Amino acid sequence: MNFYDWLPEINAILNGTAAVLLVIGYILIRNRQREAHRKVMLTAFAVSSVFLACYLLNHYHAGIKYFEGTGLIRTVYLAILGTHTVLAVLVPVLAIISLNRGLSGKIDKHRKIARWTLPIWLYVSVTGVIVYVMLYRM
Numbered sequence: 811m812n813f814y815d816w817l818p819e820i821n822a823i824l825n826g827t828a829a830v831l832l833v834i835g836y837i838l839i840r841n842r843q844r845e846a847h848r849k850v851m852l853t854a855f856a857v858s859s860v861f862l863a864c865y866l867l868n869h870y871h872a873g874i875k876y877f878e879g880t881g882l883i884r885t886v887y888l889a890i891l892g893t894h895t896v897l898a899v900l901v902p903v904l905a906i907i908s909l910n911r912g913l914s915g916k917i918d919k920h921r922k923i924a925r926w927t928l929p930i931w932l933y934v935s936v937t938g939v940i941v942y943v944m945l946y947r948m
Contacts, residue, residue: 817868818875818946824861825938828854832932848912855905858935862902875945887944894937901931 831854838847877887904927911920 814868814871817864817872818942821861821864821868822939822942824857824864825935825942828857828861829932829935829939831857832928832935836928851909851912854931855909858901858905858931861938877945879944879948883944883948887941890937890944891941894934894941897930898934898938901927901934905931 831850835847835850835854838844838850877884877891879887904923908920908924908927911917911923
């Protein structure tokens with residue numbers, strides 16, 4: 811196996827890692843640990859950025875992999891993939907705006923957008939792992 815063959819698995823690991831970091835970041839801010847929250851969320855953004863680079867590299871190198879399942883499982887896969895894809899387009903924009911507002915001290919504005927950013931980003935990260943499992947492990 812070469813490096814490119816590992817990219818789907820690497821991407822799943824990066825998505826899973828981002829999801830865990832997002833949950834940790836949420837717990838930290840709920841416990842008023844702002845500095846730790848800041849560091850964890852910046853790390854989540856970095857992990858998601860590396861994911862995006864690896865994802866684009868994988869699709870450039872390997873093209874598109876099609877789901878081979880049929881029947882109900884195909885319908886479930888397509889529903890997950892469809893919602894994942896639409897929301898994934900929003901994540902970089904929402905994450906950058908959220909980070910910008912948080913880092914610049916605009917906490918009220920940060921909270922308003924973070925309430926949308928967190929669940930969308932978390933959903934995209936988790937469903938990214940699910941898509942990987944359905945494409946490569948089923």
